[in-house]
Amino acid sequence: MKEYKWATLGCGVIANQLAQAFAANGRKLYSVANRTHEKAVAFAEKYGIDKVYDQIDDVFSDDEVDIIYISTPHNTHISYLRKALRAGKHVLCEKSITLNAEELEEAVRLAEEHHVVLAEAMTIFHMPIYKELRSRMDAGEFGELRLLQMNFGSYKEYDMKNRFFNRNLAGGALLDIGVYALSFLRWFMSSKPDQILSQVKYAPTGVDEQASILLKNKEEEMATVILSLHAKQPKRGTISFDKAYIELFEYPRGEEAIITYTEDGHKEVISAGSTDRALEYEIADMEAAVAGEADRIHLDYTIDVMDMMTSIRKDWGMTYPEEEH
Template structure:
């Protein structure tokens, strides 16, 4: 008999709606929903036929009927909900960026380990079948040794300092919003985490990062270049370059196809696996497998490596959000 898990969602924004739609398309629904605005919470519940509406977010964590909590709120709120959910013994799938910094993530990981529950970041890249297939192709050695990874992500956002992309009160900025995808893409192909990081940032009037260039290398001299912008649409393109060829992937956050070009003869090989439309379903399925005790650690070590990189980069920029101010750094 297949185990059925009850999911509760915190939040009612765009990604929460997309997840609810994905579940509905496969004959499922959230068990419960909670949010700060009761009118919007009730509207979300009605739209997706969710039976349980919580008056307060804290009620989610006290509900014995809830197996998995899906956190889909702005990332500066994540740690407070992670603390409460994990302490209550709930498994948690949390939207990216999973926390603001390394220290918050370490705390959350320790709580998850103590309570023996699954903690995971809702990063589509970790769960798309294409990447699992590509790792098999790379492992056979036909492409040779990894040399370089190039990743870009650009979005054109309305230049309004009050929206979430530019608002420091909502932990805005390119790095935590879109850079997390680019760095996750790079990390799944690198044999080791980077230990050398250089970056250049352009800040918005609000003080958050709006355009970024990053150069990284790891102990075995595999290199990565990353370009991010909130000012221009650019292809979500990743290129993974080996001695004997390279892999090119477009729309990499939810990719279902890649092209391998072999250097010696220019031969092209198309690798197709999975469906981009099912990206969130793959997350749900992998999460439930992990909760069930399957061999799936939800790439939490990769999540931690990416968080370490982003924390180090922001430390260098001296961009610190109000929730994480220290004596040595400047609040924006």
């Protein structure tokens, strides 16, 4: 396979993990773009990256760049996606890929028009443990899927200026952690839920601090999601079938699952992949997609999840400044 040249747009935590993932495989990023040039220079020096752009938009006109990884705040994604896709660049974009379904629809259309690959960096779609469980589920080992239960709670200090609670940075539980829970559900459910009920508790800034969501699809598979940015919960997903139930901890970057069989209660522990290699799996699947191999990026699931999140926020009447025009 061709060795593709990657550029990172952004120098935050995820960009550092991306650079480290390349280093683990004896590679490095081709270039770095960032709004603050000094940060880009420091990032390049840290990881031995040869090219730093004077202006952030210069990355889009660089003919050498094959794939751009966007890891800026989610409310900036659509503006960068427009520029990257129109420039004919393949894009792997950090979650949440856009603010809403309308923006994502535009990005998908641009990717199709310019014959490039667009994908969300949703680790659940790439980690080996999820692929292993899905394969065994599809083989019928666990029987019919009935219920899914998702908990995702983190404790963030009440600093209303940070990105978690800041409306101007598209803060809130749904786009920050709910996207993982809903992606987990969509990975296992037979179809996108078409019945959704929810409740929300707002932070003082007007973003969703806490939410509970009930979902059901046409196959009558049901799910619950409980989210919080100010109450720690175990990161636990439970997938219940008629022949077994599966518990997966520390998602989204899980590596181990416990299967309990209904008939006699015996347990099976399975492991696959490594949490530490999450970005390596994303890189490999993205490059396979760019090379024209079988679909390993699951943009259809990304679209379904964004549709659900947009519907939920519409029910709440919660918008971001970019949507109020």
